Amino acid sequence: GAVVSQHPSWVICKSGTSVKIECRSLDFQATTMFWYRQFPKQSLMLMATSNEGSKATYEQGVEKDKFLINHASLTLSTLTVTSAHPEDSSFYICSARGPTGWYEQYFGPGTRLTVT
Amino acid sequence: GQNIDQPTEMTATEGAIVQINCTYQTSGFNGLFWYQQHAGEAPTFLSYNVLDGLEEKGRFSSFLSRSKGYSYLLLKELQMKDSASYLCAVMDSNYQLIWGAGTKLIIKP
Numbered sequence: 001g002a003v004v005s006q007h008p009s010w011v012i013c014k015s016g017t018s019v020k021i022e023c024r025s026l027d028f029q030a031t032t033m034f035w036y037r038q039f040p041k042q043s044l045m046l047m048a049t050s051n052e053g054s055k056a057t058y059e060q061g062v063e064k065d066k067f068l069i070n071h072a073s074l075t076l077s078t079l080t081v082t083s084a085h086p087e088d089s090s091f092y093i094c095s096a097r098g099p100t101g102w103y104e105q106y107f108g109p110g111t112r113l114t115v116t
Numbered sequence: 117g118q119n120i121d122q123p124t125e126m127t128a129t130e131g132a133i134v135q136i137n138c139t140y141q142t143s144g145f146n147g148l149f150w151y152q153q154h155a156g157e158a159p160t161f162l163s164y165n166v167l168d169g170l171e172e173k174g175r176f177s178s179f180l181s182r183s184k185g186y187s188y189l190l191l192k193e194l195q196m197k198d199s200a201s202y203l204c205a206v207m208d209s210n211y212q213l214i215w216g217a218g219t220k221l222i223i224k225p
Contacts, residue, residue, distance in 0.1 A: 043203065043217040044159070093158050103147055103166075103207060107158035 003027055004096050006108035013084055013115055021079045021111045023094030029074035030096035034105065035067075038091045050077045084115045118142045120216035122204050127222045128194055136189045136202050136219045144209020150178055150189045151203040153218065159203055162189070191221075199223045 003026040013019050023033055031052050036044040048056045048069050056069035068080040081088055092111045098104030119141045128134040140148070147166040151159035165171055165180035165187060177190040189202055201218040208214055 043215040045215075046212065091156075095158075103149075103164060104161065105213070107160070110156075110158045112156075 002098050002104070002106045004030075004094065004106045004108040006094055006111050008111060009109060010112040011114070013113070015085055015115055016083055018080055018082045019084055019113060021081075021092055021094075021113075023077045023079070023096070023108050025075045025096045025106075028096075028098070030077075031074060032097040033071060033077040034095045034097075035069060035077075035079050036093045036095070038093060038110075044093065047079075081113065084113070086115045089113055089115045118206075118208065118214050120204055120206060120214055122202075122216045122219045124217070125220045125222065127224060128191075130194055130196060130223055130225050132194050133190065133192050134194060134221065136191075136204075136221065138187045138189070138204035138216060140185050140187070140204070140206045140214075140216075142206045142208045142214055145182060146207040146209065146211055148178075148180055148187050149203075149205040149207070149213065150176075150187075151205065153201045153203055155200075162202075194223050196223050196225070 005024045007022045033050045035047045037047050038044050046059050047062045048058045050056045050069050050071040052071045052074050058064045071077040095105040095107045098106055122138045149164050150162040152162050153159040163178040165178050170179045175192045180187045201220045203218045204216040205213045
């Protein structure tokens with residue numbers, strides 16, 4: 001149980017275009033989902049916390065107009081990278097708060113974004 | 117500020133035991149987590165400590181001392197598949213996870 005999926009697993013896009021990444025909790029309802037970014041050989045950086053039915057809470061330094069987050073249902077959150085630039089190339093990972101413990105976070109497999 | 121420190125890289129031999137340390141300074145404490153992350157993959161949950169002491173789970177054990185701001189992850193009977201990065205994370209008073217940079221563990225035959 002407690003499986004989180006992400007789609008796509010990797011994407012290449014041209015500079016200036018937008019990319020949408022989906023995060024789904026497959027067998028549980030996730031009222032809270034988290035979006036992280038990870039650059040090579042660095043740790044996870046929390047971008048935003050997404051609560052179902054309300055606006056996402058962004059971490060300091062993360063542009064909310066560039067990284068659009070929508071948590072429309074209890075099983076789906078989306079991250080849209082708008083007007084992508086090469087510096088946005090990174091590994092984007094979502095996680096969902098687990099069904100049995102408030103402290104549990106289950107991670108999706110990640111999305112590798114490359115902007116050319 | 118908030119800070120999580122762990123060694124950048126460690127090397128150990130297959131079949132041996134290795135201890136990965138983590139020290140932390142955070143605004144409040146609601147538990148410490150260890151995650152395993154293989155290259156190019158998302159982290160997977162290993163352990164959660166909120167009280168002092170040792171938690172054992174198979175080949176992996178995790179220890180916490182809140183007074184010292186210290187934890188370690190102990191891996192026994194190392195296998196080649198244990199080669200990965202091990203991330204220490206602390207949940208602060210706002211229930212936010214503060215992540216360490218990770219320890220890359222290299223297992224040699």
